[in-house]
Amino acid sequence: MRHPTPSASRVAHRWLRQAAKCPIRTEHYGGLPANGGLKNIMEFGVGLGNAFEAAHCILGSLGRHLGPGSDDWRSMVQTEAGHLREEAGIIADILSEYSRPVYRRDMMEFDQYKPEYREKARDRARRQVEDIQQQCPKLEALAASKASEFDNIIKAEDPRPPDPWAESVAWTYHLVIKLCRAAVKAVENWPDELGDPYSDPKVRRALSSLQRQLDALYRIT
DSSP: OOOOOOOHHHHHHHHHHHHTTOHHHHSGGGGOOGGGGOOOOSHHHHHHHHHHHHHHHHHHHHTTTOOTTOOOHHHHHHHHHHHHHHHHHHHHHHHHHTTSHHHHHHHHOGGGSOHHHHHHHHHHHHHHHHHHHHHHHHHHHHHHHHHHHHHHHHHHOSSOOOHHHHHHHHHHHHHHHHHHHHHHHHHTTTTTOOOOGGGOHHHHHHHHHHHHHHHHHHTOO
16 A cells, blocks of 8 residues: 655655754754853863863854754855864864863962962862863763754754764764763862873864864865
8 A cells, every 4th residue: 555645845844843953953052051161260171161162163153044944054154164164273272282281280280389379279270170070071961962862853854964064063062072071081080180181082083073074064065
């Protein structure tokens, strides 16, 4: 028995309902908070917050000119390519700069400060560690949830959106998740030791994958 082919209007209506749930098309900045929700207490934490802010901006740009029933891929790429390059470059610069030992020494070696400032510096480092321990797991869970929502929506869409766009979104969420995990692991033994989340291989690979997908996205026009 042959089943009737869905009408164009029914297909469009189903697509509209799916797209209306897409966190990139319908939520500001992919549903992630500015600065990742972190406080800028010490430079070690400033780097994390700035990286999360750049990722949040990338998600925002990837959602421009898109929406239920009105995806305009050409306009999105043409107007946002420069901003996407800038923000991805910012993340690369952050991973390079903040992997320098000086930022970890500021969180560990308090004798470098004048005696009257040592206890204050130790307290600021403690507060930065606590902020990372509190906020990064929340951000990781949120990014994972949004990534899952996005993946489920994209799998159900017909026609599918351009692969480089979908992959750019996915790798941005993955980059946030990997950096959150690396940051929490880095501070787990503070004040005895402090790791380097900025050099974490999984974080670096996520950024490389994101950059490759963005390069492919720029060529779809």
